[in-house]
Amino acid sequence: xxxxALAALLSSLISQLLLLLFLLFPSPNPLTITNSAPFSSxxxxxxxxxxxxxxxxLSTSGVAATLCFLSFSRKRKRARFQGLDDPDNENxxxxxxxxxxxxxxxxxxxxxxxxxxxxxxxxxxxxxxEPLLECRDPxxxxxxxxxxxxxxxxxxxxxxxxxxxxxxxxxxVSEADAKFCVKHLCRVLCTNYRFWVGFPSPTELDSVxxxxxxxxxxxxxxxxxxxxxxxxxxxxxxxxxxxxxxAAQIVVDSSSRxxxxxxxxxxxxxxxxxxxTSTFYKDIEKGILLNSSKPVKVxxxxxxxxxxxxxxxxxxxxxLVPFLDPxxxxxEENFNNVHRxxxxxxxxxxxxxxxWGVLNRPMNxxxxxxxxxxxxxxxxxxxxxxxxxxxxxxxxxxxxVVDNQNIASLGGNCVEENALVIRKAxxxxxxx
Numbered sequence: 001x002x003x004x005a006l007a008a009l010l011s012s013l014i015s016q017l018l019l020l021l022f023l024l025f026p027s028p029n030p031l032t033i034t035n036s037a038p039f040s041s042x043x044x045x046x047x048x049x050x051x052x053x054x055x056x057x058l059s060t061s062g063v064a065a066t067l068c069f070l071s072f073s074r075k076r077k078r079a080r081f082q083g084l085d086d087p088d089n090e091n092x093x094x095x096x097x098x099x100x101x102x103x104x105x106x107x108x109x110x111x112x113x114x115x116x117x118x119x120x121x122x123x124x125x126x127x128x129x130e131p132l133l134e135c136r137d138p139x140x141x142x143x144x145x146x147x148x149x150x151x152x153x154x155x156x157x158x159x160x161x162x163x164x165x166x167x168x169x170x171x172x173v174s175e176a177d178a179k180f181c182v183k184h185l186c187r188v189l190c191t192n193y194r195f196w197v198g199f200p201s202p203t204e205l206d207s208v209x210x211x212x213x214x215x216x217x218x219x220x221x222x223x224x225x226x227x228x229x230x231x232x233x234x235x236x237x238x239x240x241x242x243x244x245x246x247a248a249q250i251v252v253d254s255s256s257r258x259x260x261x262x263x264x265x266x267x268x269x270x271x272x273x274x275x276x277t278s279t280f281y282k283d284i285e286k287g288i289l290l291n292s293s294k295p296v297k298v299x300x301x302x303x304x305x306x307x308x309x310x311x312x313x314x315x316x317x318x319x320l321v322p323f324l325d326p327x328x329x330x331x332e333e334n335f336n337n338v339h340r341x342x343x344x345x346x347x348x349x350x351x352x353x354x355x356w357g358v359l360n361r362p363m364n365x366x367x368x369x370x371x372x373x374x375x376x377x378x379x380x381x382x383x384x385x386x387x388x389x390x391x392x393x394x395x396x397x398x399x400x401v402v403d404n405q406n407i408a409s410l411g412g413n414c415v416e417e418n419a420l421v422i423r424k425a426x427x428x429x430x431x432x
Contacts, residue, residue, distance in 0.1 A: 115152070116159040116356060116392040117384060124387070126151050132188045138180050145173070145181075153178055154185030158377060159392075161357030163364070186372040189379045196382045197375075199251070199260045199289060205305065211254045216338045217431035219296045223251045223259050224346040225309045225319070227274055228353065229267040232370050233362035243362060248353075248374050249274050251307065256349040256393070257385050263374040264367075271312040290318050301425035308342050317419045320426070335427035344397065351394035353377055 111119050130147040137143050143150070153171050156162060157178070162170075167178040200208055205222050212221040229245040245267025251260040265274045275281050283289045295302040306318045315321050322339050326332035354360045356377040363370045384392055 112391040114159060115155045116380070117155070117387075118389050118391055121384065121387050121389045121391070122148075122151070122155075125383070129185075129188060132192060133184065136184060138177070141176075143173075143177055143180070145177075149173075150181045151185065153181040157182045158185075158356050158358045158373065158380070161359075161361050161363075183369060183372070186369070186376040190372055190375040193379055193383075194375070196379045196386070197258050197261055200253075202292060205290075205292070208253045208259075209305070212342065215254060215431075216342055217429050218338065218342075218426050219298065219429065220292075220303050220305050221308060221342065222290060222305045223253055223307050224343055225249065225251045225275070225307045225313070226343070226346040226350060227271045227312075228350040230359050230370065230374060231267075231362040232367065233364045246367065246370055246374070247274055248378075249278055249280065250346070250349060250378070251280070252346050252349045254345050255385065256345040256352065258349055258378050258382055261375065261378045263378075264371045271310070272314050275313065284318060298425040298429055301421055303422050303426060306422070308339055310343060315416070315419045315423065317416060317422055320419075320423050323423070323427075331427040331430070335423070335430045338430040347397055348394050349381065351397065352381055352392055355392045355394055356380070 108119065111117075111122070115122055117125070126148050129151060133147045133150045149171065153167060153173065156170070157164075157167060164175040164178050167173075167182075168175045171178065173181075200222075209220050209222055213219045227247050227249050229247045231243055231245050233243050246263065247265040247267045247269060248261055248263040249265070249271075250258050252258050260280055262278045262280055265277070269277075280289070290305040290307075292305045295304045297303070304318055306320055308320050311321050311324075313319055313321050320339070322336045323332040326336055353374075358373050359377055363373065365373075381392065384390070
């Protein structure tokens with residue numbers, strides 16, 4: 001084995017060891033993709049120190065290209081997929097995409113349209129997920145499909161929202177096998193890679209808030225919170241009354257990276273109702289999250305770590321919403337203008353999620369699978385940001401959409417006096 005291959009193998013082994021250690025501390029709720037579980041202090045410190053190492057090893061293309069060494073020496077399944085599989089071409093770096101050649105054009109723009117990622121990202125992701133994608137088949141019905149076909153089927157469904165008859169015809173598999181590949185990809189992402197959507201540690205939050213302060217002048221902001229809704233269409237019905245929606249609550253940083261996603265709420269609930277019934281809210285109220293013991297002093301006011309949200313939320317000491325009807329030229333109006341800009345990363349993240357076709361149209365599927373699709377697309381969203389792949393990212397927003405987010409309301413609850421003082425102090429620091 002040459003030195004390059006040996007180095008790649010060692011890197012792969014280290015990454016798998018770190019992943020195994022990290023997964024010893026799973027999130028208690030598989031539908032809540034956030035790292036807000038109430039760990040004891042030593043365990044939490046251990047996890048926080050482990051994550052940067054894990055992120056480094058999983059971010060390198062060398063690891064992804066060599067994870068096949070970890071397939072426990074079992075023979076890989078290589079069926080004839082659309083007549084393109086060539087065992088003699090196994091060492092060709094383009095062989096994975098070659099096996100998809102009759103399914104999707106190699107044209108970069110076409111590839112992005114079908115899979116919402118660059119070809120290089122597809123290769124990287126396939127190498128990373130290969131052992132997990134091939135380790136499970138339907139009971140008594142082995143798929144005998146290579147990993148790139150399984151990944152391609154799952155991504156095609158998520159990226160385009162295509163129905164299963166279309167997927168079946170395009171990939172040359174049965175509808176049942178197509179459904180299995182889609183569900184299995186979502187399961188692998190939401191179970192094994194949910195740490196890609198994890199609320200930052202206290203140390204990491206410092207860098208998040210520093211970036212917000214550079215942009216806006218407001219210190220100690222740890223993210224923006226918002227809700228978006230996706231439609232589910234019950235099978236075998238054309239009646240609009242049979243449609244329902246699920247809500248996903250997301251928190252993002254200034255780069256639109258998702259820090260927390262909690263999906264599965266009934267869409268008819270208001271944003272504040274969803275927040276107050278979420279584990280995320282309970283963890284903040286208990287001091288598990290946003291629990292820095294060093295508030296920032298602004299005009300002699302202690303400003304804790306906080307989030308910003310639209311006027312649909314209530315004003316809380318750790319959740320700042322716009323002022324209601326500020327006077328022209330006042331610091332309150334200036335705060336609202338800055339607040340509007342702080343919501344843009346959240347709006348871009350929600351729009352980017354809708355660039356995944358499965359979330360941009362009514363999902364003709366069961367509730368649990370719809371929630372899994374939301375989670376999988378959120379994880380892929382962060383993965384693409386990490387890879388600097390903007391294939392599914394939304395850069396342009398309608399001005400009216402941005403303005404509507406800043407319409408203030410009373411939130412339906414009594415406002416805490418402390419929250420009013422904190423917001424007033426911060427208003428004096430907002431950049432004009």
